[in-house]
Amino acid sequence: MDARRTPNSVSEPSALMLGRFGRAKLRLASLYASHPLALTALTAIISTAFMLAVYHAALTQSATTNLTQEDIDAAVEQTLTETVLPSPAVRAYETILPSVVRIESFVTDPKTKEETQFGVGTGVVIVNDGTILTNLHVVQGAERVQITFMDGHKTAGVFQGARPEHDLAVLRAKVVPDDLFAATMASTANLKPGDHVFAVGFPFGIGPSISAGVVSGLKREFKSPEGGHSLTNLIQFDAAANPGNSGGPLVTAGGEVVGIVTAILNPNEDQRTFVGIGFAVPIENAASAVGLAPF
Structure with a gap:
């Protein structure tokens, strides 16, 4: 017997698809009825994420397409121009300063018995136990030596030894600051005129x-x-x-x-x-x- 179609009849695959679609529709309707706020929020989140993904892709494509070497060079030049670097003198000064000391030499006047200063010089801490190098002529003949550290701390300098052939004297600070830094020394082997x-x-x-x-x-x-x-x-x-x-x-x-x-x-x-x-x-x-x- 021939099957006859009516205007409302559909093929078996179409009926199956409509059945699935209908069931999905019913599920969404039921979910919306039970949790309307949650479903609305989820929809908004998915939409926002999609739009952000599209926007990011557009930006990436634009940057990849339009960014040139000239743009990169210009950006680097601008950064270098706007960045102020410390001068070599500033770096040198700030590095060595904690290890520099002021040295004052005193003698007592035999007539007045008053102590007078007869010399001011400089020293540099080379060992953090308070060992200091200076010139022999700065402290030679002194009856008392006073050392002043960069933090303002003052202490007596104790004579440890000398190398007259190099005009060098070694002092030891009687009281050493807790945060004393010894200087870093560098070989002169590679030192050249013009440095x-x-x-x-x-x-x-x-x-x-x-x-x-x-x-x-x-x-x-x-x-x-x-x-x-x-x-x-x-x-x-x-x-x-x-x-x-x-x-x-x-x-x-x-x-x-x-x-x-x-x-x-x-x-x-x-x-x-x-x-x-x-x-x-x-x-x-x-x-x-x-x-x-x-x-």
Whole structure:
């Protein structure tokens, strides 16, 4: 017998699909009736996530399509222009400063019995137990030595030894601050004329002060105008140094000590002013004065 279709009749697959769709519809309707707020929120979340995904894809495609090397170079240049980096002098000063000390030498007047200051110099802490390097001429003949640390703490300096051939003296602080930092030393083996160096100390008692310059020469010899012994194997530099800088550190841009400032050369009658020629004892010689291993 032929099957006849009526206008409302459907094929078996279509009926199956409609049946599934109808059942899904009924489930959603039932879910909405039971939890209307939850279903509304879920729908909103799904819609928002979809829109965000589309927006992110559009941005990614735009950035990938439009970003050029010129854009990257311009962004880098702008960042470098707007970023202010500290100067080498600032880095050197801030690094070495906690290890720099002011040294004052005193004697007692035999007539008045009053104590008077006869010298001001600089020293540098090279061991955190309070071991300090300075110039011998800063403390030679002193009856009392006073050390002032960067935190303002004052204590007596105890003489430990000397290397007259290098104009070096070793002091030990009687009382050591808890947070004392020893300076970092660097070999002079790779030091060359033209390298930037900085002298830190108390010129004419003013300071701490920093001056900038370069290494002018190596293996120099200096003989004091007073006819003292000659100092050899010195670092010549042109960073300003004056009385009071004696015994202070000569440092690199990284704040590492490469020498101990010891003398200035001035051909004029007034030997106490700087004219561009200073000398420092290489730190290798200075370190050996306290028994530290050479670099």
